[in-house]
Amino acid sequence: MNSEKITKGVLLVASFLILIITCGMILSLVSGSIPVFNEFGFKFIISTAWNPTEDKENYGALPFIAGTVITSLLALIICLPMAFSTSLFIGEYFRGKWYSKALGTMVDLLAGIPSIVYGLWGFYVLRPFIVDLGLSSQGYGIFTSGLILAIMIIPYATSISTEIITMVPNDLKEAAYSLGATRFEVIKSVVVPSARSGIFASYILAFGRALGETMAVTMLIGNTNIIPTGLFDTGNTMASVIANQFGEAEGLKLSALIAIGLLLFLITGLINAIGKFIIKKFA
Amino acid sequence: MKQFLIILVAAFMITSCANNNQSSEKSGSSSKKVSLTAAGATFPMPYYNLVFKKYTKSQGTLVTYGGIGSGGGIRSLKDRVVDFGASDAFLSDKKIADLPAPIVHIPTCLGAVVIAYNLPGIESIQLSNELLEAIFMGKVTKWNDAKIKAENPGIKFPDLDITFVHRSDGSGTTYIFSDYMSKISAKWEAEVGKGKSLKWPIGIGAKGNPGVAGTIKQTVGAIGYIGSEYAFAQKINYAKVKNSSGNFIEPSIESISASAKGEIPADTRVMLTNSSDPNAYPISGFTWIILYKEQKYDGRSLAQAKGTLEFLNWLIDKEAQAVAPQVNYAPLPAKAVELSKQILASVTYDGKPILK
Numbered sequence: 347m348n349s350e351k352i353t354k355g356v357l358l359v360a361s362f363l364i365l366i367i368t369c370g371m372i373l374s375l376v377s378g379s380i381p382v383f384n385e386f387g388f389k390f391i392i393s394t395a396w397n398p399t400e401d402k403e404n405y406g407a408l409p410f411i412a413g414t415v416i417t418s419l420l421a422l423i424i425c426l427p428m429a430f431s432t433s434l435f436i437g438e439y440f441r442g443k444w445y446s447k448a449l450g451t452m453v454d455l456l457a458g459i460p461s462i463v464y465g466l467w468g469f470y471v472l473r474p475f476i477v478d479l480g481l482s483s484q485g486y487g488i489f490t491s492g493l494i495l496a497i498m499i500i501p502y503a504t505s506i507s508t509e510i511i512t513m514v515p516n517d518l519k520e521a522a523y524s525l526g527a528t529r530f531e532v533i534k535s536v537v538v539p540s541a542r543s544g545i546f547a548s549y550i551l552a553f554g555r556a557l558g559e560t561m562a563v564t565m566l567i568g569n570t571n572i573i574p575t576g577l578f579d580t581g582n583t584m585a586s587v588i589a590n591q592f593g594e595a596e597g598l599k600l601s602a603l604i605a606i607g608l609l610l611f612l613i614t615g616l617i618n619a620i621g622k623f624i625i626k627k628f629a
Numbered sequence: 630m631k632q633f634l635i636i637l638v639a640a641f642m643i644t645s646c647a648n649n650n651q652s653s654e655k656s657g658s659s660s661k662k663v664s665l666t667a668a669g670a671t672f673p674m675p676y677y678n679l680v681f682k683k684y685t686k687s688q689g690t691l692v693t694y695g696g697i698g699s700g701g702g703i704r705s706l707k708d709r710v711v712d713f714g715a716s717d718a719f720l721s722d723k724k725i726a727d728l729p730a731p732i733v734h735i736p737t738c739l740g741a742v743v744i745a746y747n748l749p750g751i752e753s754i755q756l757s758n759e760l761l762e763a764i765f766m767g768k769v770t771k772w773n774d775a776k777i778k779a780e781n782p783g784i785k786f787p788d789l790d791i792t793f794v795h796r797s798d799g800s801g802t803t804y805i806f807s808d809y810m811s812k813i814s815a816k817w818e819a820e821v822g823k824g825k826s827l828k829w830p831i832g833i834g835a836k837g838n839p840g841v842a843g844t845i846k847q848t849v850g851a852i853g854y855i856g857s858e859y860a861f862a863q864k865i866n867y868a869k870v871k872n873s874s875g876n877f878i879e880p881s882i883e884s885i886s887a888s889a890k891g892e893i894p895a896d897t898r899v900m901l902t903n904s905s906d907p908n909a910y911p912i913s914g915f916t917w918i919i920l921y922k923e924q925k926y927d928g929r930s931l932a933q934a935k936g937t938l939e940f941l942n943w944l945i946d947k948e949a950q951a952v953a954p955q956v957n958y959a960p961l962p963a964k965a966v967e968l969s970k971q972i973l974a975s976v977t978y979d980g981k982p983i984l985k
Contacts, residue, residue, distance in 0.1 A: 395828075399823070399828060400822075477849075483789075484792040484850070484851070569834025571828075593698035593701045
């Protein structure tokens with residue numbers, strides 16, 4: 347009886363603590379961003395200004411929102427075909443073969459690499475390569491960041507999709523085969539439709555990770571506080587501007603950075619909510 | 630609803646605790662050895678690392694320094710979590726008024742901001758004020774521009790885009806650089822101005838002096854400004870800059886020292902950029918340590934205050950200053966040392982001067 351109570355107590359405290367921490371975080375984000383919203387109102391979200399010079403202070407979050415969304419979308423677009431093919435390769439076509447096991451391990455390994463290492467590789471290898479290709483004169487920008495982000499999120503999308511694809515009941519597939527379906531037809535009309543919501547969820551998760559990624563992007567995006575107009579333009583993301591500028595920030599600027607943090611939090615929350623909604627609808 | 634309120638209150642308590650955690654255990658008793666904590670600018674960090682270690686070795690007083698940026702240093706001082714802060718830009722009257730108590734500035738050494746570039750095979754270029762304005766404001770975008778060629782006869786410039794690399798974080802280095810740019814270019818002053826972080830007309834950003842140095846080193850055609858030590862240490866080429874007397878000057882210990890030959894105000898708050906001395910490198914500046922004038926706050930012990938003052942007094946003296954040139958900073962001129970000693974003598978504990 348006593349142990350029963352203790353267990354209950356521990357569980358209660360642990361879960362409430364998480365709740366309190368989350369509420370506390372939201373609260374401090376909101377209270378920290380009040381000054382900037384007082385000063386600029388909701389124009390802060392759609393303004394492209396970013397001028398930290400004394401007496402001319404003017405802040406807007408749009409360049410960073412744009413940078414974040416564009417790089418993450420680019421990453422998702424590049425990641426989609428690769429992750430989808432790889433998960434089919436591992437989870438369906440060559441399931442259980444030694445080489446697909448090896449490939450699966452590689453993908454998981456890729457997920458374990460810290461983001462700073464991706465950044466270093468991007469800075470010293472990928473960026474000069476893009477310069478050599480003649481795509482851009484210095485190699486920094488939206489495209490390079492999107493590419494590195496894509497490589498970073500592929501393992502997330504792949505391993506979850508693979509998991510889901512292997513979970514498609516064998517009875518269903520065998521039934522399709524016995525009706526004379528080819529391998530491609532089984533994938534098209536049995537595997538993909540029944541794994542649809544899970545696969546979709548994996549992309550949402552990957553997208554969410556791309557949104558918040560900081561270090562590797564900071565090293566490659568060029569950190570220019572403008573809305574990028576081309577694929578090879580430099581820009582900045584929400585996470586990156588916070589990481590770069592919080593050290594020296596004070597007053598209104600600090601508040602602007604906290605407000606960007608709050609917006610990032612809201613955007614990620616929104617993406618997750620949309621994902622959940624779509625999964626529910628399809629499932 | 631009631632439960633929700635409890636959560637809200639608890640959450641509020643946690644966040645408000647976070648805002649009030651001013652260190653209350655700063656009262657190291659006199660029996661224990663004092664240890665000093667400081668935080669701030671990264672620009673003088675190579676010097677501070679060396680000289681603080683030296684002090685710890687000779688005096689046994691541990692001095693820890695966090696290179697978190699000038700703004701961070703001032704914020705830490707404001708929160709009273711450090712014994713002193715460090716900054717490359719002096720505090721304006723308005724910023725001083727924001728702090729809870731009066732403070733004093735102590736210059737510790739002189740540093741230069743160099744215009745570093747990456748052009749393989751071209752070891753030395755010279756840049757006039759007009760060219761600096763044109764390059765950093767995006768009017769000249771190619772290395773083989775006629776204007777650059779005209780000022781550097783005999784050098785064959787490649788047909789390359791100029792990539793301007795600036796700081797993406799706020800920085801005292803940026804402050805010195807932009808202060809100089811504002812002095813030499815009315816256009817820069819009107820459109821960009823000076824500050825620790827700016828609204829950049831062009832260029833890409835990299836974090837910290839090491840970040841900018843690394844980016845320049847990795848990017849052919851790049852140009853940017855960095856603390857001199859970072860350029861010297863990484864063997865990055867840098868330009869000669871034209872000073873107010875019209876001479877092209879290379880940054881060196883001598884030319885940096887020359888920039889401090891003019892008048893220094895009693896509180897040492899002066900920018901040394903664009904010095905009138907004919908031999909001065911024009912993008913030079915003091916870097917300061919900032920501390921409270923009245924050292925009795927937050928239950929600080931007399932021993933702690935004394936330890937701080939003795940250390941600072943040592944820092945501006947010959948032994949420590951002799952270390953500066955080893956890492957390419959210029960030692961303080963005699964005038965600045967004299968002023969600093971006067972300022973340190975005016976620092977009090979409970980109204981009484983600390984240093985005898």
